Amino acid sequence: MKQAEDSAKQPIAVEVIAGKVYLWCACGKSQTQPWCDGSHAGSDKAPLTFTAKETATIYLCGCKHSGHAPFCDGTHQFLNGGGRDQYFQDGQTD
Numbered sequence: 001m002k003q004a005e006d007s008a009k010q011p012i013a014v015e016v017i018a019g020k021v022y023l024w025c026a027c028g029k030s031q032t033q034p035w036c037d038g039s040h041a042g043s044d045k046a047p048l049t050f051t052a053k054e055t056a057t058i059y060l061c062g063c064k065h066s067g068h069a070p071f072c073d074g075t076h077q078f079l080n081g082g083g084r085d086q087y088f089q090d091g092q093t094d
């Protein structure tokens, strides 16, 4: 599977409405980040569908590397510089 493009290297804050269904861009090509605009067509990527549990501001992954997509899990912090591999090679586990 081809890696998703990094649309941003940081989370994207969005207002969501409880019960509303959203399509998060998983390919990184959408021009309406973090939402899908159909740009994944012809690729092996598909948008991730989720339903907002509450009306709130949430932080969606913009780097497309989160382990808990569509939500930011902090992975973006390791994308610049030494990166996650260096972090774990140095013996860090948390």
Ligand code: FES
Pocket (backbone or CB within 6 Å): 009, 010, 011, 012, 060, 061, 062, 063, 064, 065, 066, 067, 071, 072, 073, 074, 075, 076, 077
């Ligand atoms: S923006 Fe992707 S993990 Fe934070």
